[in-house]
Amino acid sequence: MIPIIDWHCDVLYKLEKHPEWRFSDCEHLDVNALKMRQGGVKVQAFALFIEPSIPIEDKFASAKCQVERFKTHVLSTPGFVQIRHFKEIHDLKDDEIGVFLTLEGLDCVGSDLDKVKYFLDEGVLSVGFTWNNANLACDGIMEPRGAGLSAFGYDVVSLLNERGVFADVSHISEHGFEDILNSADHVIASHSNARSVYHHVRNLTDHQLSRMLTKGAPVHLVFFSRFTSDHSPCTLDDLIKHVEYMIQMGLVSQLGLGSDFDGIDDKIVGLEDSSQTQNLLSHLEKHFGQDIAQRIAYKNFMHYVDTKL
Numbered sequence: 516m517i518p519i520i521d522w523h524c525d526v527l528y529k530l531e532k533h534p535e536w537r538f539s540d541c542e543h544l545d546v547n548a549l550k551m552r553q554g555g556v557k558v559q560a561f562a563l564f565i566e567p568s569i570p571i572e573d574k575f576a577s578a579k580c581q582v583e584r585f586k587t588h589v590l591s592t593p594g595f596v597q598i599r600h601f602k603e604i605h606d607l608k609d610d611e612i613g614v615f616l617t618l619e620g621l622d623c624v625g626s627d628l629d630k631v632k633y634f635l636d637e638g639v640l641s642v643g644f645t646w647n648n649a650n651l652a653c654d655g656i657m658e659p660r661g662a663g664l665s666a667f668g669y670d671v672v673s674l675l676n677e678r679g680v681f682a683d684v685s686h687i688s689e690h691g692f693e694d695i696l697n698s699a700d701h702v703i704a705s706h707s708n709a710r711s712v713y714h715h716v717r718n719l720t721d722h723q724l725s726r727m728l729t730k731g732a733p734v735h736l737v738f739f740s741r742f743t744s745d746h747s748p749c750t751l752d753d754l755i756k757h758v759e760y761m762i763q764m765g766l767v768s769q770l771g772l773g774s775d776f777d778g779i780d781d782k783i784v785g786l787e788d789s790s791q792t793q794n795l796l797s798h799l800e801k802h803f804g805q806d807i808a809q810r811i812a813y814k815n816f817m818h819y820v821d822t823k824l
Contacts, residue, residue: 516555517555517793517796517808517809517812517813518555518556518557518558518771518812519554519555519556519557519558519792519796519812520558520559520604520771520772520774520812520813520816520817521546521556521558521559521560521773521774521776521789521792522560522617522641522703522705522706522733522735522771522772522773522816523560523562523617523685523705523706523735523737523773523774523775523778524545524546524559524560524561524562524774524775524776524777524778524789525562525564525619525775525776525777525778526538526544526545526547526589526776526777527561527562527563527564527581527584527589528562528564528581528777528778529543529586529777530567530581530584530588531577531580531584532663533580534584536586536596537588538588538592539592539654539789541620541680543679544777544791545654545774545776545777545779545788546559546774546776546789546812547789548592548594548595548612548789550788551598551612551647551789551790551810552612553790554767554788554789554790554791554793555790555792555793555796556612556789557604557607557612557613557616557637557791557813558604558607558612558613558614558615559596559612559613559614559662559812560614560615560616560617560640560641560705560773561585561614561615561616561617561711562588562616562617562618562619562643562778563576563578563581563582563616563617563618563619563634564581564619564625564646564778565577565581565619565620565622565623567573567622567646567648569642571622571625573817574622574623574631575622575623575624575625577623577632578618578623579633579636580649582616582634582637585614585616590614594610594611594612595611595612595614596611596612596613596614596793597613597614597615597638598613598614598638598640598824599615599638599640599671600640600679600750601615601640601820601824602724602820602821603824604817604820607796608612609762609793615638615779616634616638616639616640617639617640617641617643617683617705618634618639618641618642618643618647619643619683619686620643620645620646620650620686621642621644621645621650621652621653621671622646622648622649622650623667624652624676626652626653628667628670628671628674631671631674632674635674635678635680638682638710639680639682640680640683640685641677641680641682641683641703641705642682643663643681643682643683643684643685643686643687643705644668644671644682644683644687644691644695645686645687645688645691646686647717648685649662650761651665651667652664652665652667652668652671653665653668653687653688653691653694654687654688654690654691655686655687655688656686656687656688656689656716656717657716658688661688661689662688662691662692663688663690663691663693663694664691664694664695664698664750668691668694669694669698671779672695672698672699675699676699676700676701676702677747679824680701680703681699681702682695682699682701682703683701683702683703683704683705683738684696684702684703684704684723684775685704685705685706685717685737686717689723692723692726693726695702696726696727696730696732698754700730701732701734701823702727702730702806703732703733703734703807704719704727704732704733704734704735704737704773705773706735706737706739706773706774706775707719707734707735707736707737707742707773708736708742708743708754708757708818709721709757709760709761710725711741711760712756712757712760713740713743713744713745713753713757715742715801717742718742719734721764724766726765727766727769728764728765728766728769731769731819731823732769733769733770733771733802733815733816733819734761734766734769734770734771735770735771735772735773736754736757736770736771736772736773736811737773737774737775737779737797738772738775738776738779738782738783738786739775739778739779739781740753740783741779741781742783742784743783747781747824748784749782749783749784750783750785751783751784751785751786751794751795751798752798753783754783754786754795754798754805755798755799755802758770758799758802758803758811759802759803760805762803767810768805768810768815768818769815769819770810770811770815771811771812771813771815771816772792772795772811772812774792775780776788776789784805789809796808796811796812799811799812
């Protein structure tokens with residue numbers, strides 16, 4: 516079984532809403548401890564995603580609640596170890612799974628840099644500046660204005676550079692994307708596909724993929740059928756088309772996985788939850804060979820860790 520590094524899931528959002536659910540084996544979760552072990556997931560990112568409808572004054576408390584859910588539900592699970600620096604992945608024992616926090620949008624901090632520092636101190640290793648909407652740091656990809664980073668946004672970039680933390684561009688406006696690529700030391704698209712394969716605004720354009728290529732930044736594929744294909748059912752072959760296209764663009768050494776499990780409602784057939792991720796790897800191996808399958812599963816990201824962090 517090929518070990519997997521998955522760079523995005525929204526389990527904490529669900530556990531905030533349903534604290535009675537057990538992370539160990541709750542069937543309502545796409546990602547739980549049992550399914551992760553069945554699917555060979557060795558390292559999993561847990562996003563802090565704040566519901567856009569929550570009043571702005573309550574968003575920081577909601578994010579803090581999710582941090583607590585991470586501690587009480589995920590870290591209390593036997594064999595689950597928090598990663599505070601990616602090099603610690605090398606220290607994981609055979610029966611251990613590494614987990615880390617990411618922040619999906621800066622709505623919850625307003626323009627308070629101390630609140631950003633709170634999340635970094637709690638172990639957040641990647642910050643997405645926006646979800647789809649605008650906030651005080653930047654516009655999201657669905658914001659008609661399409662503005663880039665604000666002065667506060669640039670302050671956040673400086674803080675991330677100081678701490679060696681990733682800036683995530685998966686939801687950001689195209690202007691904001693350029694600002695991040697020009698100013699952040701470590702950039703990732705944690706869960707995005709190729710817009711030339713399927714034209715969805717959340718997918719990356721050829722120009723953006725070329726910028727990521729030049730930057731040497733990781734690009735992690737998302738499993739959401741609505742970002743993958745316009746027909747139903749969406750299949751593994753549809754996702755393979757995005758992989759093939761990005762490989763043709765030269766990104767073979769930068770590709771990874773970012774499922775978005777527990778944040779998506781339309782699934783790719785055979786890739787409905789974490790337990791089935793090996794199905795994708797088998798498909799990758801069939802089309803591109805074992806070496807590329809392993810690189811996409813974990814080797815590409817670990818090469819970045821070992822050479823750039």
